[in-house]
Amino acid sequence: xxxxxLICTEEASDQAMxxxxxxAQMAQYMKxxxxxxxxxxxxxxxxxxxxxxxxxxQVRNGEVLTSDGPFAETxxxxxxxxxxxxxxxxxxxxxxxxxxxxxxxxxxxxxxxEY
Amino acid sequence: MTGDWDLAEECAxxxxxxxxxxxxxxxxxxNPGAWLTTTARxxxxxxxxxxxxxxxxxxxxxxxxRAHDGDDEHAEPGLDDSGVADDRLRLIFTCCHPALGxxxxxxxxxxxxxxxxxxxxxxxxxxxEPTMAQRIVRAKRKIRHAGIPxxxxxxxxLPERTGSVLAVLYLLFNEGYSATSGAELVRVGLCxxxxxxxxxxxxxxxxxxxxxxxxxxxxxxxxxRAARLDAAGDLIPLEDQDRARWDAAAIAQGLALLDxxxxxxxxxxxxxxxxIAACHADARAAEHTDWVEIAALYxxxxxxxxxxxxxxxxxxxxxxxxxxxxxxxxVDALAASGALAGYHLLSATRADLLRRLDxxxxxAAAYREALALAATDTERRYLARRLDESLAAAGT
Numbered sequence: 001x002x003x004x005x006l007i008c009t010e011e012a013s014d015q016a017m018x019x020x021x022x023x024a025q026m027a028q029y030m031k032x033x034x035x036x037x038x039x040x041x042x043x044x045x046x047x048x049x050x051x052x053x054x055x056x057x058q059v060r061n062g063e064v065l066t067s068d069g070p071f072a073e074t075x076x077x078x079x080x081x082x083x084x085x086x087x088x089x090x091x092x093x094x095x096x097x098x099x100x101x102x103x104x105x106x107x108x109x110x111x112x113x114e115y
Numbered sequence: 116m117t118g119d120w121d122l123a124e125e126c127a128x129x130x131x132x133x134x135x136x137x138x139x140x141x142x143x144x145x146n147p148g149a150w151l152t153t154t155a156r157x158x159x160x161x162x163x164x165x166x167x168x169x170x171x172x173x174x175x176x177x178x179x180x181r182a183h184d185g186d187d188e189h190a191e192p193g194l195d196d197s198g199v200a201d202d203r204l205r206l207i208f209t210c211c212h213p214a215l216g217x218x219x220x221x222x223x224x225x226x227x228x229x230x231x232x233x234x235x236x237x238x239x240x241x242x243x244e245p246t247m248a249q250r251i252v253r254a255k256r257k258i259r260h261a262g263i264p265x266x267x268x269x270x271x272x273l274p275e276r277t278g279s280v281l282a283v284l285y286l287l288f289n290e291g292y293s294a295t296s297g298a299e300l301v302r303v304g305l306c307x308x309x310x311x312x313x314x315x316x317x318x319x320x321x322x323x324x325x326x327x328x329x330x331x332x333x334x335x336x337x338x339x340r341a342a343r344l345d346a347a348g349d350l351i352p353l354e355d356q357d358r359a360r361w362d363a364a365a366i367a368q369g370l371a372l373l374d375x376x377x378x379x380x381x382x383x384x385x386x387x388x389x390x391i392a393a394c395h396a397d398a399r400a401a402e403h404t405d406w407v408e409i410a411a412l413y414x415x416x417x418x419x420x421x422x423x424x425x426x427x428x429x430x431x432x433x434x435x436x437x438x439x440x441x442x443x444x445x446v447d448a449l450a451a452s453g454a455l456a457g458y459h460l461l462s463a464t465r466a467d468l469l470r471r472l473d474x475x476x477x478x479a480a481a482y483r484e485a486l487a488l489a490a491t492d493t494e495r496r497y498l499a500r501r502l503d504e505s506l507a508a509a510g511t
Binding site for chain 1: 212214260261262263264268272
């Protein structure tokens with residue numbers, strides 16, 4: 001089954017990291033990506049720029065409404081995602097728990113709607 | 116993939132329906148649990164042969180089921196038949212998967228393992244039938260769409276997953292045990308179901324001391340059922356119960372299970388609670404109860420699962436071991452913390468300690484408070500009786 005693992009973390013604490021902490025975190029993500037790549041479960045994944053760089057778009061009555069920021073102001077925001085191929089939810093949970101962000105924020109495991 | 120949850124579930128229900136048809140005619144088999152899963156498995160095979168010959172996924176189930184059947188067709192299947200055991204365990208673990216909400220876990224367990232109808236489950240949990248139906252439909256949909264596996268978890272997941280199963284059975288039992296109003300009969304049946312499922316689980320997982328601990332706890336608690344209510348259906352407190360009416364066989368079984376579990380040297384909250392129940396079961400009369408031991412066990416329990424409700428129980432035990440004054444100090448501290456605001460047993464416990472201290476006016480006020488918060492008719496009748504006694508004592 002395919003799942004998207006949404007990495008939800010507190011942006012404020014992410015931005016408060018020192019350069020050394022940031023590098024250490026990056027190294028953890030590289031290690032995770034390598035491990036999962038070798039295991040053959042990774043379909044893709046990206047880190048996202050912070051919500052200060054986000055733009056929200058809506059179309060109402062044919063009019064495009066554009067605003068600054070994320071669609072919802074919440075404490076935790078989506079900081080990145082992985083797309084994985086897992087045998088079942090238990091494997092997806094096991095992979096999610098290994099994402100470095102899981103130990104600080106939350107990982108939302110969402111099955112992909114297959115047609 | 117996720118294993119064949121749909122098929123297994125449907126066949127389990129089918130087997131239950133056949134049991135209801137046949138048992139009145141043929142008598143209940145010696146081992147209804149095993150009979151149910153065996154029948155479910157045979158029906159699954161029928162169905163597979165009939166309709167699903169080509170589908171790979173279903174063939175897989177057929178192959179594993181056939182392997183479980185073995186060559187010996189006339190063998191009497193029981194719980195020692197590993198095929199039956201696996202089917203049943205798979206169902207329990209799927210129903211109690213932590214990705215499902217607790218309410219959904221409980222509802223699914225009753226629906227698929229106990230074979231209760233949606234309307235029976237709705238009545239047992241005092242929710243409207245459409246609400247319960249929707250809860251079950253949603254849970255089944257999540258099992259399918261989120262890929263919750265239909266299998267026994269691998270060893271490294273077992274401790275976590277077993278905890279979830281035990282919590283469901285514990286909740287099931289408590290729902291039945293505390294039930295006294297309205298849909299009483301259905302709810303009392305929940306206790307029997309919880310015990311039956313815990314027994315199955317302990318036979319399937321004999322090396323898990325907490326599983327044995329839970330079964331012991333349920334047996335020791337349920338043993339007091341007959342002595343717990345008087346002829347009018349009113350609650351009789353532990354110290355006033357006729358201990359001759361306790362179920363001696365259930366107590367013996369519970370104590371033996373608990374001893375076996377404790378010998379493994381891996382204590383857990385269910386074993387500790389069973390040990391507390393055992394202290395009561397061991398006492399030939401209320402005044403022989405070892406309250407010092409019970410207070411120590413509650414302290415241990417509070418360390419394992421910190422909770423204000425456990426603290427309240429510890430306060431009761433201390434009140435019995437060291438006198439109502441000591442108990443009241445703890446209860447007042449708990450009340451001041453606000454952690455149990457609106458909990459009728461906090462007021463009821465305070466009232467009881469005040470009554471023991473002959474402070475009847477304050478006791479009456481606390482009984483009134485508890486009465487306003489109590490959830491069931493039986494509890495309300497009990498508290499009203501105590502309130503009258505306190506008022507009478509205060510008047511003299």
